[in-house]
Amino acid sequence: MAKKAAPEINAGSMADIAFLLLIFFLVTTTMDVDTGITRRLPPPVENDVEDIVVKDRNILKVLINSHDRLLIDGKPGDISMLKQKAIDFMSIHPGDLSYPEYKPRLIEELGIEMDMSQGIISLKNDRGTSYDMYIAVQDELAKAFHQMKDDLSLRLFGLKYNQLIDDNKIKGINNAIPVRISEAEPEDIGGK
Amino acid sequence: MSRFKTKKGKGSAAINTSSLPDIIFMLLFFFMVTTVMREVTLKVKTKLPQATEVQKLEKKSLVSYIYIGPPVKSKLYGTNSRIQLNDTFANVDDIQEFVAKEREDREEADKKFITTSLKVDGITKMGIVTDVKQELRKAGALKINYSTRKGRDK
Numbered sequence: 001m002a003k004k005a006a007p008e009i010n011a012g013s014m015a016d017i018a019f020l021l022l023i024f025f026l027v028t029t030t031m032d033v034d035t036g037i038t039r040r041l042p043p044p045v046e047n048d049v050e051d052i053v054v055k056d057r058n059i060l061k062v063l064i065n066s067h068d069r070l071l072i073d074g075k076p077g078d079i080s081m082l083k084q085k086a087i088d089f090m091s092i093h094p095g096d097l098s099y100p101e102y103k104p105r106l107i108e109e110l111g112i113e114m115d116m117s118q119g120i121i122s123l124k125n126d127r128g129t130s131y132d133m134y135i136a137v138q139d140e141l142a143k144a145f146h147q148m149k150d151d152l153s154l155r156l157f158g159l160k161y162n163q164l165i166d167d168n169k170i171k172g173i174n175n176a177i178p179v180r181i182s183e184a185e186p187e188d189i190g191g192k
Numbered sequence: 193m194s195r196f197k198t199k200k201g202k203g204s205a206a207i208n209t210s211s212l213p214d215i216i217f218m219l220l221f222f223f224m225v226t227t228v229m230r231e232v233t234l235k236v237k238t239k240l241p242q243a244t245e246v247q248k249l250e251k252k253s254l255v256s257y258i259y260i261g262p263p264v265k266s267k268l269y270g271t272n273s274r275i276q277l278n279d280t281f282a283n284v285d286d287i288q289e290f291v292a293k294e295r296e297d298r299e300e301a302d303k304k305f306i307t308t309s310l311k312v313d314g315i316t317k318m319g320i321v322t323d324v325k326q327e328l329r330k331a332g333a334l335k336i337n338y339s340t341r342k343g344r345d346k
Contacts, residue, residue, distance in 0.1 A: 011210065011213065012209075014213040015209070015212045015213045015216055018213050018216035018217050018220055019216055021220050022216055022219055022220045022223065025220065025223035025224055025227055026223060028227060029223055029226065029227045033248055033249070034248070034249035034252070034255070034309060034337075034339060035246040035247065035248055035249065035339070035340060035341070035342050036243075036246055036247065036249060036309065036310075036337040036338050036339040036340050037243055037245060037246060037247070037337065037338045037340060038247050038249075038307070038335070038336070038337045038338075039336055039337075039338065040334055040335060040336075041325060041328060041329050041333075041334045041335075041336055042329065042334075043329065043332075043334065044329045044330050044332075125318050125322075126318065127317060127318060127319030127322065128317055128318070128319065129317065129318040130314065130315060130316070130317060130318070131241060131312050131313065131314055131315070131316045131317070131318060131321060132241045132314035132315065134318050134321070135241040135243055135314075135338060135340055136241070136243075138243070138338065139243040139244060139245050139340075142243075142245035143244065143245050146245055
C-alpha cells in the first residue's frame with residue numbers, strides 16, 4: 001500500500017462561519033458612548049455646623065417651582081435669559097454694589113493676576129420639578145460657564161477653550177473660572 | 193511550443209480567496225473586543241433628557257449606574273417613577289448598601305474615581321432624584337453624572 005499524503009482540509013466554508021459570527025457581533029454591539037453633565041456633590045454636613053453666611057449681593061438665586069417656572073434673583077424669568085443673566089452676574093463690575101464682590105488672585109498656570117468674582121449661583125428646586133427642566137437649567141448654567149471660559153481663552157490665547165491642547169492652559173482657565181454652582185439643601189417650596 | 197500555449201491562455205485565473213477568512217476574523221475580533229453586552233435588564237423606562245454641554249463618560253469599568261423612571265410594566269407596577277439598582281427595584285434606603293457594594297468590587301486604587309451615573313427619565317419628578325442624591329452624599333459617592341443625550345441646540 002502506497003501511503004497517500006493527508007488530504008487538504010477544505011477551508012472554503014471558513015469564511016462563511018466567520019461571517020456568521022461577525023454578523024452576530026455586529027447586531028449585538030452597542031457603540032453608544034455615555035454622555036452627561038458631570039457634577040460634584042457637596043460632602044454631607046453635620047447637624048451642628050452653623051450656616052455659612054454669604055452676603056446677599058454674592059448670590060444669584062435660581063429657583064424652579066413644581067410647575068417648572070423659574071425665579072431668577074427674585075423675578076420670574078425664562079430659561080432663555082438664564083445664560084446671559086449668569087454671565088452678567090459672574091463678570092466683574094468695578095464699583096457696582098449690586099454685583100458680587102471680587103478679589104484679585106494669582107493664577108499660577110497662567111502667570112497672571114486677575115479679579116475673581118466671589119459670586120455663587122444658588123440653584124434650588126422643588127420636589128415637584130421635572131427632571132427635564134432641572135437638566136435644562138443645569139445645561140444653561142453650564143453653557144454660561146463654558147462661554148466665560150471661551151471668552152477668557154480667546155482673550156489670552158486666541159483660541160477657544162475646546163481647542164486648547166496644552167494641559168497647563170486648560171488647568172489655568174479652569175482655575176480662573178471655577179464652576180460656582182451651589183445646590184441648596186432640599187426643601188419643599190410650593191408644596192406637592 | 194503549441195502545447196504550452198493552450199495550457200496558459202484559456203480562461204481568467206480565479207481570485208485567490210484563501211485570505212478572506214483572515215480578513216473576516218480580524219473584523220470579528222474587533223467587534224468581539226469592543227462589544228459590551230448589556231449587563232442589566234431595564235425594568236424602568238429611561239428616556240434621557242437632552243443637553244448640549246455634555247462630557248463623555250470615560251473608564252466605563254469605574255461607573256456604576258442608577259436607573260430612575262416609570263416602570264416598563266406599568267399595569268403591574270404603576271406609573272410612578274421607581275429606582276432600579278442592578279436587576280431589581282429598590283428603595284432609597286438601599287442606595288448606601290449599593291454604593292458600598294460597588295466600592296468593594298473595585299480595586300483599592302480606583303475607589304476614589306468611581307462615578308455614579310444617574311440615568312433618569314425626563315418626566316421624573318425631582319423629589320426622588322433629590323432623595324437619591326442625598327443618599328449618595330451620605331454614602332460618600334460624590335462624583336455624579338446626570339446622563340443626557342447630546343443634541344438640542346437652539
